[in-house]
Amino acid sequence: MKALYRYFRKRINLFLGGVLVLFFISVAVFAPVISPYHPVDDANLMVSEQPPDTEFWFGTDSQGRDILSRVIYGSRISLSIGLVTQLINTFIGVILGVTAGFFGRWWDDLIMGFTNIMLSIPSLVFALAIMAVLGPGLVNVFIALGLTNWAYTCRIARSQVLSVKSIEYVRAAKALGYGQTRIMFEQILPNILGPILVISTLGIAYAILLEASLSFLGLGTQPPNPSWGGMLANAREQFFTAYWISIFPGIAIFLTVLGFNLLGDGLRDVLDPHSVLNNK
Amino acid sequence: MADQNDPLLTIDDLKVYFPVSKSLFQREQQFVYAVDGISFSVKKGETLGIVGESGCGKTTVGLAILKLIDATSGKIHFNGEDYSDNKTANSAKLREEMQLIFQDPYSSLNPRMSINRIIGDPMEIHGFCSKKDKVAKVAELLKKVGLQPEYGNRYPHEFSGGQRQRIGIARALALNPLLIVGDEPVSALDVSIQAQTINLLMDIQEELNLSMIIISHDLAVIEHICDKIAVMYLGKIVEMGTCEEIYNHPRHPYTQALLSAVPIPDPKKQHKRILLTGDVPSPINRPTGCHFSPRCVYATEECFSTYPDATEPVPGHQVCCHNLLSA
Numbered sequence: 200m201k202a203l204y205r206y207f208r209k210r211i212n213l214f215l216g217g218v219l220v221l222f223f224i225s226v227a228v229f230a231p232v233i234s235p236y237h238p239v240d241d242a243n244l245m246v247s248e249q250p251p252d253t254e255f256w257f258g259t260d261s262q263g264r265d266i267l268s269r270v271i272y273g274s275r276i277s278l279s280i281g282l283v284t285q286l287i288n289t290f291i292g293v294i295l296g297v298t299a300g301f302f303g304r305w306w307d308d309l310i311m312g313f314t315n316i317m318l319s320i321p322s323l324v325f326a327l328a329i330m331a332v333l334g335p336g337l338v339n340v341f342i343a344l345g346l347t348n349w350a351y352t353c354r355i356a357r358s359q360v361l362s363v364k365s366i367e368y369v370r371a372a373k374a375l376g377y378g379q380t381r382i383m384f385e386q387i388l389p390n391i392l393g394p395i396l397v398i399s400t401l402g403i404a405y406a407i408l409l410e411a412s413l414s415f416l417g418l419g420t421q422p423p424n425p426s427w428g429g430m431l432a433n434a435r436e437q438f439f440t441a442y443w444i445s446i447f448p449g450i451a452i453f454l455t456v457l458g459f460n461l462l463g464d465g466l467r468d469v470l471d472p473h474s475v476l477n478n479k
Numbered sequence: 480m481a482d483q484n485d486p487l488l489t490i491d492d493l494k495v496y497f498p499v500s501k502s503l504f505q506r507e508q509q510f511v512y513a514v515d516g517i518s519f520s521v522k523k524g525e526t527l528g529i530v531g532e533s534g535c536g537k538t539t540v541g542l543a544i545l546k547l548i549d550a551t552s553g554k555i556h557f558n559g560e561d562y563s564d565n566k567t568a569n570s571a572k573l574r575e576e577m578q579l580i581f582q583d584p585y586s587s588l589n590p591r592m593s594i595n596r597i598i599g600d601p602m603e604i605h606g607f608c609s610k611k612d613k614v615a616k617v618a619e620l621l622k623k624v625g626l627q628p629e630y631g632n633r634y635p636h637e638f639s640g641g642q643r644q645r646i647g648i649a650r651a652l653a654l655n656p657l658l659i660v661g662d663e664p665v666s667a668l669d670v671s672i673q674a675q676t677i678n679l680l681m682d683i684q685e686e687l688n689l690s691m692i693i694i695s696h697d698l699a700v701i702e703h704i705c706d707k708i709a710v711m712y713l714g715k716i717v718e719m720g721t722c723e724e725i726y727n728h729p730r731h732p733y734t735q736a737l738l739s740a741v742p743i744p745d746p747k748k749q750h751k752r753i754l755l756t757g758d759v760p761s762p763i764n765r766p767t768g769c770h771f772s773p774r775c776v777y778a779t780e781e782c783f784s785t786y787p788d789a790t791e792p793v794p795g796h797q798v799c800c801h802n803l804l805s806a
Contacts, residue, residue: 366586367582367583367586367587368586368587368588368589370547370579370581371581371587371588371650372589373547374545374547374577374578375574375578375601375604375654376571376574376575376601376604376654377601377604378604386592389591389592390589390590390591
């Protein structure tokens with residue numbers, strides 16, 4: 200216990216990030232148990248726009264729905280979008296990046312050119328364009344965001360492969376008759392997972408923000424499903440009369456994104472062998 | 480089965496040139512002449528040592544024989560098969576029959592794989608064992624190289640440099656090769672560990688009747704382990720012969736200078752060192768004539784104009800020099 204305390208005292212990022220992320224994940228998992236009301240069905244216009252009190256901790260919105268329950272259920276959408284889209288991003292980025300770094304030549308030029316084009320387009324604009332084609336909806340958000348942010352992972356995977364593939368054990372694997380696929384995914388990939396894990400954690404935060412933006416613009420999760428971005432959009436007009444409608448989903452977005460960013464930062468410190476922390 | 484005296488490996492006029500990237504206004508493509516037309520053969524059970532200073536192309540020769548880099552031209556015959564074509568690089572047979580031992584025991588083992596996987600996976604790939612008896616086979620190999628057979632579940636970082644090199648040797652032996660190329664196999668190790676590792680290599684060679692090519696800059700190591708020595712200078716073999724011949728009767732001025740640089744562990748014994756002046760010329764713009772001529776004390780006019788052909792003053796002892804030195 201004492202050792203654990205010492206470990207985390209030096210890695211406050213990792214600790215805070217981990218706690219925040221774990222907190223939101225458990226909130227999402229246990230949403231039906233912990234939310235006092237149903238996020239959609241328990242609309243009661245008699246109690247619309249109630250400020251926070253003991254009955255409605257976070258107050259109610261203009262249709263009389265409990266904001267706490269909606270924020271709790273909204274975490275399900277935000278987290279699942281963050282995780283799933285980042286999974287798609289990582290998958291695309293790793294496949295393209297590893298092959299680009301490994302094979303080099305024209306394939307590398309092609310992939311890197313493509314990556315640079317992707318990086319030059321603002322993610323939100325690109326996601327908006329895909330959403331405009333596919334139409335709004337949760338599955339389409341997965342697709343749009345999944346295709347948007349793989350370029351960062353791709354670049355990092357490629358540069359890591361370039362540095363790892365010249366190490367002798369890769370040459371040894373070739374001499375021992377390993378096939379190219381085996382060399383790429385058995386020999387090289389396990390050795391570059393650290394940086395990819397870090398960029399993926401940071402990517403989750405970014406995906407959550409993007410989803411909130413899309414929902415805010417009305418292209419993401421469709422009402423009446425609770426999504427933090429969508430709740431913000433609805434609350435815009437009552438901001439000065441009923442601040443609680445917008446402030447709580449805003450805090451939720453802020454804390455989740457902060458949590459994932461801190462976690463990513465903390466992981467980077469832990470996984471980086473040159474980090475000062477690990478030498479103490 | 481081939482006759483014991485038939486060469487297992489024959490290299491004929493092997494050339495490996497690396498193109499230098501061209502600058503914008505340069506017309507002619509330049510090359511690094513890493514290996515420029517070398518020929519030798521290795522018999523079964525024989526050990527050939529390749530010596531030379533850094534940058535002379537020793538490692539490139541080793542890698543080209545194993546087809547880990549593409550040769551520019553030249554013929555490679557191994558165990559009755561022609562591996563001259565660069566497309567044969569993926570031949571499973573070649574990968575089984577020739578193996579490499581690396582210089583650096585730290586970077587040559589994948590840190591994320593257990594010893595069972597490092598040694599066992601190649602056997603599985605080539606169908607030497609099934610998943611079930613992999614661990615037993617690995618244990619057998621570990622025992623052979625003098626490690627505890629139960630080390631299989633450990634990871635490379637749990638071993639010392641000497642132990643790691645033994646794991647590297649076990650890995651090279653996993654596919655029952657006929658030829659092992661050792662690229663500076665002991666130069667990264669402590670002197671005491673060097674001796675152990677060399678003796679292990681020699682024991683294994685005797686036991687399995689392996690052929691070996693040992694690439695090294697350490698003449699003491701080469702003398703201890705090799706039957707035949709090839710001295711390389713700037714991509715070419717300048718002198719080749721049996722170990723006794725080269726050590727006792729070196730005929731090329733470069734070989735003599737190299738040998739005189741070996742320290743003698745006896746403070747009372749005086750020995751004359753031949754100090755070479757200048758540096759090794761660039762392998763891109765090599766001197767005309769004999770490549771060694773700018774640094775050679777015996778160089779004559781002929782040396783500066785034409786590269787000397789190989790002559791054989793004693794059978795089995797080849798020298799490329801215009802002014803053969805008497806031994």
